[in-house]
Amino acid sequence: MERLQSVVLQDVTVAYRQEEGIRIVLRDINLSLPEGQMTALIGGNGSGKSTLLKVIAGILPPSRGKVQRLSQPQGLVPVVFQNPDAQIVGQTVWEDVCFGLENTAVPPEEIKERADRALTAVGMTGFADVPVSRLSGGQKQLLCIASVIAMQPSLLIFDEPTAMLDPAAKEQVLQVMNRLRQEGRTILWATQGIDEIGLADQVVVLDDGEIVFMGTPEDFFYGTADGSREGIPCCTLGFRLPYSIEVIHELKRSGRLQELRPVTAEQCMEAVSGLWRSK
Numbered sequence: 001m002e003r004l005q006s007v008v009l010q011d012v013t014v015a016y017r018q019e020e021g022i023r024i025v026l027r028d029i030n031l032s033l034p035e036g037q038m039t040a041l042i043g044g045n046g047s048g049k050s051t052l053l054k055v056i057a058g059i060l061p062p063s064r065g066k067v068q069r070l071s072q073p074q075g076l077v078p079v080v081f082q083n084p085d086a087q088i089v090g091q092t093v094w095e096d097v098c099f100g101l102e103n104t105a106v107p108p109e110e111i112k113e114r115a116d117r118a119l120t121a122v123g124m125t126g127f128a129d130v131p132v133s134r135l136s137g138g139q140k141q142l143l144c145i146a147s148v149i150a151m152q153p154s155l156l157i158f159d160e161p162t163a164m165l166d167p168a169a170k171e172q173v174l175q176v177m178n179r180l181r182q183e184g185r186t187i188l189w190a191t192q193g194i195d196e197i198g199l200a201d202q203v204v205v206l207d208d209g210e211i212v213f214m215g216t217p218e219d220f221f222y223g224t225a226d227g228s229r230e231g232i233p234c235c236t237l238g239f240r241l242p243y244s245i246e247v248i249h250e251l252k253r254s255g256r257l258q259e260l261r262p263v264t265a266e267q268c269m270e271a272v273s274g275l276w277r278s279k
């Protein structure tokens with residue numbers, strides 16, 4: 001059975017007026033985000049990731065082409081940006097998580113219930129009265145995610161949400177995103193973290209405003225792999241393979257792990273520990 005689509009982009013082009021003249025920053029983008037799936041968007045600086053997210057969120061109308069938000073036709077799609085300080089509006093955690101709800105005329109008893117649930121979802125129960133100025137960077141990012149979850153969107157967009165976080169906070173944010181996907185929400189996130197994208201169902205690579213790869217993380221990291229780098233999109237597109245996946249390729253080259261194509265660090269660890277046990 002074919003999956004329902006949350007968002008469909010047809011021939012989307014975006015041009016900005018810059019000092020030197022008109023510059024096309026997204027060119028003829030055709031892209032679908034399947035409902036309930038997680039799509040990772042990667043690309044170098046200036047490749048057009050944020051612009052694409054803004055178009056999908058409804059913040060920026062395309063210069064040409066069509067954007068259909070099928071699962072969330074009304075209103076804007078909430079976006080979590082990389083700098084939490086730029087999005088927090090409340091003085092306390094509770095104020096912030098309730099802000100969006102109060103501004104969309106949600107009844108007071110429902111506000112409390114939804115805010116409580118959102119804070120629980122990001123592991124911040126008990127933080128309600130804490131002033132936001134006392135939160136760490138990771139906690140602030142989790143609060144931004146809670147404030148978005150409270151709005152109960154079916155589609156969530158994240159623009160490099162882990163860019164400013166230390167490894168532990170980054171892990172926490174990724175876990176929350178993964179849980180949201182397991183609950184059936186559609187997630188689109190832009191990242192520079194090549195080691196994160198194994199979590200995704202779909203990987204989209206942008207280069208100079210064009211899609212140059214769209215497929216599963218397995219295809220991105222292993223391609224048609226006959227062992228040579230030429231067959232691996234991650235390498236041919238100029239990205240570095242995560243260390244854990246390098247190890248798997250090395251084992252494949254030495255004739256072991258022929259069938260497996262693990263994509264997350266945990267899956268790689270499991271694959272290697274299986275070999276270890278069978279020694």
Ligand SMILES: Nc1ncnc2c1ncn2[C@@H]1O[C@H](COP(=O)(O)OP(=O)(O)OP(=O)(O)O)[C@@H](O)[C@H]1O
Pocket residue numbers: 016017018025043044045046047048049050051052
């Ligand atoms: N409002 C704007 N006006 C003019 N040009 C813009 C505007 N916003 C972005 N651009 C240009 O569009 C191009 C794509 O920018 P965008 O922010 O989408 O890239 P990105 O892939 O998200 O980059 P980064 O990883 O550095 O955040 C860049 O060359 C940028 O300078």
